[in-house]
Structure formats: C-alpha cells, structure tokens
Amino acid sequence: MATLDSKIPAGPLAEKWRRHKTEIKLVNPANKRKYEVIVVGAGLAGSSAAATLAELGYKVKNFVFHDSPRRAHSIAAQGGINAAKNYQNDGDSVYRLFYDTIKGGDYRSREANVHRLAEVSVNIIDQCVAQGVPFAREYGGLLANRSFGGAQVSRTFYARGQTGQQLLLGAYSALSRQVGLGTVQLHTHSEMLDLVVVGGQAKGIIVRDLVTGAISRHAADAVVLATGGYGNVFNLSTYARQSNATAIWRAYKRGACFANPCYTQIHPTCIPVTGDYQSKLTLMSESLRNDGRIWVPKRAEDRRKDPNTIPESDRDYYLERIYPSFGNLCPRDVASRAAKRVCDEGRGVGESGLGVYLDFGDAIRRLGEGGVRERYGNLFDIYHEITAENAYRTPMRIYPAVHYTMGGLWVDYNLMSNLPGLFVLGEANFSDHGANRLGASALMQGLADGYFVIPYTIGDYLASLKPGSRPSTDAPEFKQAEDNVRSLTLRLLGAKGREPVSHFHKRLGQLVWQHCGMARNRADLEKGLREIPALREEFWSGVRVPGSGDTLNQSLERAGRVADFLELAELMLRDALARDESCGCHFREEHQYPDGECKRDDANYAHVAAWEYQGEGKAPLRNVEALTYEFVKMSVRNYK
C-alpha cells in the first residue's frame, strides 16, 4: 500500500510556493556537478527541465526516442499558452487563472499545485520572450493575446498557429546551448524501456538504441520522466504517431502509482474520420471557436444538404442555444459531448454522420476574408490539404477526437512520485488539470514544471543524498531490469502470429473509444474489461514482428508500445468503472443532470485515484488521495 503524501506546504494559498521555495533544502554549487540527473523526454517539459538543471550545474543525461529533441510532440501544439499577465486589462489575475483552471478541471485537481501554476505562468512568458520566441504582437510592439475556451478573459499568448513549435524551439535552443557546453549529454534515438529501482528509490533506466538495437544501463541520483501523454491508446488521436506510454507504464510496473488513468480529453474541433486506413486525426485549433460558429441542421433530413443552402432558420447553433454566456467558447468536454449528442440525434453531417459544422460565414462578413485568413490562414490551409475543401466557401466539418490525457503518474507537490527519486513532469504526470484541461494550459504546465518547479524541488531531494552515492550499473537491480527488457524484446520478435501490430492497435483503439470514450457506463466498461484481456491474448499469439532486434526496427518499437497500451487500456477502464460519478471529461451516463451535464459526487469521489501495480495477473490496488478545497468552494460547473 503506497503512501500518498501530497506534501502540500502549509499557509495561505498565495504564500505556499514562495514559502516552500525558501524552506526547501538547497544543494551547494560546488556539489551540484557531483549529482547526475537523467531526464527522459525533451518536449516542453523535458527540454526546459534538462536545460535548467544543467544551467544550475547538475550533470544531466537526456534521452529521447526521436532523432532530435526538436521533434517532440509538443511541436504540434497550435493554439497558444495561457498566462495571467492581464495585458488586456480585462480583469485577469493569478487568482482568476487559478480559479478557471480549478473549475475547468471540475474540482478534481489540487488547489496548491494549480495556484503555483498560475503564479509562474507570468515568468514563462518572460522567459520565452527573452529566448526569442516570436509571439504575436500588436503594432505598438507589445504582446498580443487571444481568448480560449473555458475563460472569459483574453490571456492566451500565441505564435500564429505554431505556438507549441515556437515554445519548443525556445526550450530546445536552451537545451542545445547546454549540449554545446557539454553539461547535457544528449541521447537521441534512445528509448527508455525500464526504470531501475534500487532500495526503493529510482536510480536509473534501461535504454534501447533504436538504430543499433544496443541495450544499455544508465545510473543517476534522480530520474525525471517527461515523456508525454498516452492518448494513442485510442490509436486514432491528435497525438503524433509515436507518442506512447511505455516510459510511464514501465515505471508504473516498478511501483510508481498511476493516477486517474480514465481522465482523457476529447477535443471538440478535429477533422472527422474518413476511412479505416486513417492513421491520425488532425486538430483544428480551438482558437477557431473564437470566430467560428458551430451548428447542425435542426432537422435530421437536412444533414446531407449543401450547408450553404440551409437557411438560418433551419440551423441549430446548439452551443449558443444551450450555453448563452460561453456559447461557442464553452470548455472542451462540454462542447464535445454536445457534438456527440446532436450526432446521436441523427443530425450529424458529412458522409459518416459524425460531424458538425464550424461556420465562418459571419466572421468573413465581419472581418472580411482577409481578416479571417490573417488569423487562421494556416489552419484553413491544413483543412484544405486534408479534405480538399475550401472552408472560406463552405463551413468546416469537425468532430471530437482524443487529444490529451489528464491522467498520469501520481506526483506530490514537488512533482516526485511515490517512488523517491522519480520525478514526473508535463503531460506524463497527473498534476494540474483535474478531470479536464483548459485550452492553452498544457504548454503552460509543461514549461512551469520544467523551468520553474523541478529546478527547486529536485534540489530538496538531492540534498538528502550523499554526493556520489548513486549505485553502479553493475548492481543486480540493473541486471534484472536489463534482462527484463531483453526478454520482452525477444518475446515480441519471437511471436509466431501473422497479423501486423497495427491490426491490434486499431482494434484496441475502437474498443477503448466505444467503451471508455466521450460517454461511459457500467455495462460498457464491464464488457470492455472482459474484451481487453482476450485481445491481449490474441496479440501475443497473433502478432508478427518482422526483422531483427539489432537494427532500426519500427515494427518492434510499435509492438512494444502497443503491448503496453493493451495493459494500460485495462487500467483506464478499471478506473472509469471505479469512479462512479461524472466529472469533467469522465462522463458516466448514469450520473447526469436532465440537461446532460456532469453530475459530480463530491461526497464520495472528491479524490485522486492512484493505482498501484500488484504484479502480473493481479488486480491493481486503488489508493486515494483526498482533495480538500480550502480556498474555493466546489460548485456545479455552469457555463450557461
């Protein structure tokens, strides 16, 4: 039974972080270089952490499976990053950003963490601008903002439709500088396949070189995982194809608790599925909802008509109708479920009937086509590339798709998991977004964790270790972990089946989407829980992984990742079943208000569920960390 001590500092909310920083232990500068830190991942969280820790003087080893740190999935973020700068003078503040995030998360996140996030958000913008991130500006030369879902203030900073790219290039440049200085040892094409735990503490990792197949051991005083989200469990998602859960899943199997695995965000504005060959779904940035109006025909029989021929009177702008005050800008989970509902009513548009219109007719009338192009040009281009349709003429068709995983490894206020020495940052942890993430908050969190939290909190842990006390890679734990990796690799290569990995990934994806997608219920979840183990059986007997283990072998890479997804999926459904309430993205049909809104059960579920691995074939343990709200009062989320 793991102990989940959130280590939340005492004191008034706004004081906690400042006070904590003054109270935690420091490592003296001369000693820093005696500590080695492994950072896995170089997305926003990983590269910002690796760069900053190296600046502080720690010896850093950075591992990524990509061929370059710059390719991390963070690069794909489009819309923007939030910060409580209040440059718009529209009443924004640290408290409001904190409050919006807590509320957006449907009261399932930690007050202290979220407030810290809101506090450092302002430093992030300063840091990025100093690095040369070309944020959008006004003619006066000052920074511009746009508004984003779930907020009534305009606090989102953006760089065209490429905010994530620009922020990542900023962090990547800081990382590159350290690599150039020799303070960070960069290992590209290197996939972490196991965590090494020595004496109950995370002390190293096992890595496979994806080019040579060489498997190597790496010891350190602390291990930082910043390996991103696990949305590719669903196969079809807005994630990059290679994003995976392997690092956190293997850490989970080494004893790190996995928190709220069922919290997966479904993004309302994605390009609908066209065929079964499809490999990914493309997001149309949420910022489109600023000027686009979402509608479906009032009558189901109109759904195949040319939208331009459908008169206003026959259109149902359902978000504006149901949520007058937030309208098209209501939070993602709300918007997604609304779309699902109207499609279930048979009013969905497009061939599949799984789509709604995102209409820029009004915006074009208001701003002119040029004005719209100025704001969203590249998104319209993306849409055209994929659908060969011109969204300036006919409305876009959109449908929700898997986009983000709020769940992840459990961490305390210091971002350390229940395994001492294991720190988890960015999307890989569960920390700040509760049951639903607001737009433009993930970039903020990733950079907050990497630039401004871990550099302080890791010191507190390292200071408690004797310099040079890290174990050698000859320790039996390293050997055992390496053998474990080797045998898994051999097992995959030796599988005697004939189906490609993708076959199982697709089936798993459909299964999870049906049973644990936008809406969930007991019967479905139980059904899914029976089907997954069967599918897993089939995988191991039916999969074929061609090629060898000692060269670049993409089938092998994917096979290992899908094998992990097949296990993780089961935990997601378990969690969804055990959480017998609706909250944020977790919508249990049994628990809804007449208007189809989430019905939370704060009495019984105002807690984090942190699952603990119990061994092969054994049911995992469900630990809970109670969420206490000292400063905001839990209320029913209402975007009407």
Place this chain on the structure above:
Amino acid sequence: MNLAGRLFCTTIGRKLLVAVTGVFLILFIIGHLIGNLQVFEDPDKINGYAHFLRSLGPGLWIARVVLLACAAIHIWAASALAIADRKARGPQEYKMNRWLEATFASRYMRWTGYVVLAFVLYHLAQFTWGGVQSATFKDNLPAYTMAHDYTAFGFVAVPAGTQVPDVRTMVIRGFQNPVVAVFYIVAVGLLSLHLLHGVESLFQTLGWRNSRWSRGLRAAVALACAAYFLGNLSIPGAVLAGELQPAAPATARR
C-alpha cells in the same frame, strides 16, 4: 578563425570572393567593350586609344595585376566551391531529380566560366602576345600614323603624326577568319550567359537582393547581358558582314 580564414576557407567567404572579384571582372569587360566599340569610328580613335593605354606604363601594369589577381581568385574560389559542392552531394545519386526553380544559366556556370577562360587565353595570345594569327598581329602590321590628335580627359594623349600599332586592322583582319569570328561570338555569348546568373547572383551573395524587387533585378540583368552580348557581337559580326574594312592603305602608309 581570422578574417582571411573566414573569407578563403568557408563556403560563404569563398562565394563572397567570387562575387567581389566578379564585380572587378565585370567593370573591366564593360570598359573593354566600350573601348573596343571605337573600332567603328575613325581609325585614329581605337589606335590612339590602344596606344594611350600602352603609354600608361606602370598604370597599365597595376591594372593588369589587379585584373589577373581577380581572375585567379574568381576562378580558384569558384572551382574550389564546385568541387566541395559535388562532394557534399554524397556518394549515391538520386534516381529521379527535378529542377524546381534554378535558371538555365545558373546550372552551367562552371562550363560557361571555363569556356570563357579558354577564350581569354586564346584572345590574349591573339591580340596581346601575338602567339596566334601572328600574321595579322599588330607588331607585324605596318604602323599607323595618327591623322589627328587623340585626346583623353581633355588633353592631348597621342598627337597627330605619331606612329602607333594598327590595332584596328589587327582586329578586323583577325575577324576576317570566320572560324575566329564565330568562336568570339560563341564565347561572348557564353560569357553573357555566365553573367545572366552571375550578376543577379552577386546581389544575393552580397546580401542586397530580396523578393520585393528581385523580379526587377532579374529583368535589368537580362537587359544588360543582352546589351553586352550585342555590343560584343557587333564587332566580329560587322567584320563577317563585310561592313567593317581595314583602312585604305593610303592612309596607312606615308
């Protein structure tokens, strides 16, 4: 790395050298063309001009040295780059490789360049050293007596009555051999092609080009190169067409 290293040992530095030396070479050939066009005027003009240039003595040699240095650096740098560029492409050729944007002229810079080099060598042998076509070489021709003063910059450079090499006749006789004339025409044609890319390219290399006026630049350069070609074409052309005849012996001898 010091400045010399940055100019002579980096790709951008070398390219810079090609451009700057290119500028000098261009200035020379333009001036040279203007001088040569005097062949269409009274024999006094070009003969006087040629004699005047010779009489500059050290000045001429300075000019020659500068010119030679520019040509040498230009050719060396361009060739060194060319070799490095081949190497950078790597061992394996593309099976299929399309041109997307590069102009025709830009694809054959090396070849046009080397042909021009060959031409210049022949040209020098013909008109400066007399190694080839020596029968019509100026020194082997009867001297020409200036009928009038040749004035440069307002004062008399070559007074009437001076005996000077008959450059005009040399040139015209030289071109009366159709093979030579055609060779010249081809060579200056290729040189113009070389400049068609070269001059535009030079602006990019020196950092003075951008898409706001690159179209205009391209047009201007094309015009200039056409003009340069016609100017050079006119001399052997006129000789071939029989328009340009050596001066009547009467004026040539006393």
Place this chain on the structure above:
Amino acid sequence: MSSSPPTLSVTLRVWRQPGASQPGRFVDYPARNLNPSMSFLEMLDVVNDELTAKGEEPIAFAHDCREGICGTCSLMIDGKPHGPHRGVATCQTYLRSFQDGDVIVVEPFRARAFPVIKDLVTDRSAFDQIQQAGGFVTVRTGSAPEANNLPVPKDDSDLAMDAAACIGCGACVAACKNASAMLFVAAKVSHLGLLPQGQAERDRRVLAMVQTMDAAGFGGCTNQYECGAACPKLISVDFIARLNRDYRRASFRAAFRPQPLEAGGSG
C-alpha cells in the same frame, strides 16, 4: 471533391537499404485500390502491413506528427522533396495528387551530411550540431526581464516568425544541387537576428553556425533557389541573402573591432 474518384492503384519504386554500411537498391511494390483522400504515408502503412503479412520486412520511413509540423517525414517523391505540391511536408501529401497507374519513385533525402540509417530513414543530426553551435539566445532560466519591457516592431517579429517557421526537415538540403544547408541556417540565424533579444550574440552566432555548417559537410550556395521551392514552409531565400550579409559583417567586425583587455563573464 474529396469523395470524387473511386480508387487508384500505383507502383512504388522504393529505395531499400538494410543499413548504413550495406548497399541499397530500388524495389517495386504495387499499391492497389487506394482511396484518393489517403495520405502518402498512410499508403506506406498499408504497403508495410501487406509486407508484414507476407513475412517480409516493412519499409522503414521517418514520420511522427503527420500534420506537417515536426519535420520528421522526409521522402524524395518523384524527384521532389515532400512530393509534388508546394509548401507541404511528405505527411501532407495526399494520393489525390497522383494518377491511377503512376510509377512513383521514393528515395531518402540524400546528402553526404545526411547518411542513410535504413531504407528511407536518414540521420539529420548535423542540424542539431549547427543549433548547438549558436542557435540560441543565452538567457538563464529566471533571468529574463518582464516580457513587455522590450517592444518589438510587429513587422520584425512577423518576419522573425516567418523564419522561425522552419521545421528542420532537411528538404532544402535534399533539393539543393550542392546539398547546401544555407536555407536552414539562414532561417535559424535570421529568426534570432531579426529580434532585439538576438542582437547581443548576433555575430558570434552567425560565425559559429556557419563554421559548423561547413564542418558538417554541407555544400555551398550557388543561389539556385531550389531549396525555397522545396521547403514545406516556403521559407524565403531572402533569408539567405540576409545570412550572407550577416556573415560578411560579422567577419569584418570580428577582425577590426577593438578587443577588450579581458573577456569577462562566460560564454
């Protein structure tokens, strides 16, 4: 339009090379009954699944985001990097751009500085080395001033953004007859050089990055502008002119600027 022609079948002529040191060759693969709104990479997925089913090794090709932003995908398709269209990456190339019965030649991006790892996958780490040499603004975390303390003229920051849009795919190198990395380096140097934040290190940056570019074995630029035409983000070759200018100025400044007696502080 997206749902017009029924299906198409093509022949893929693909470069197969087991490893960096082994020789490679072209192999033909039929791809039948494809949906025109399928992406080029999705077609390769299908072909690879068929190969796997037959027990053959699938074609290794680099990809990740599949929406034209990560710069991982890198195929030379019928002699043009990233396929027939302008301003898109390989992953944004759709089969509707091809005709039924086409024979499509698929090769890796080729350059001495981009050695083949396997089949269509190449090693582009030379780009990272160039970045490490100077593609940054030296600013320790936490030392940054308030963001709005330094206004940046909108036009400058927009232009910087144009340059910063580079996705580091290497198509410029692949397209350049000299395998020159000038467009990439120009984009990087200009992005920071156009912003006030980048001024302090402007000279050191351009000198260091160009030196590293040369050392990596890329060719020189002969101003042929193939790169700009092949670039998925249509990075303008104007930035190359800018790079040339920056480099020239930096070289001369470095040679003639008076030197402080002591170079205090740290790089």
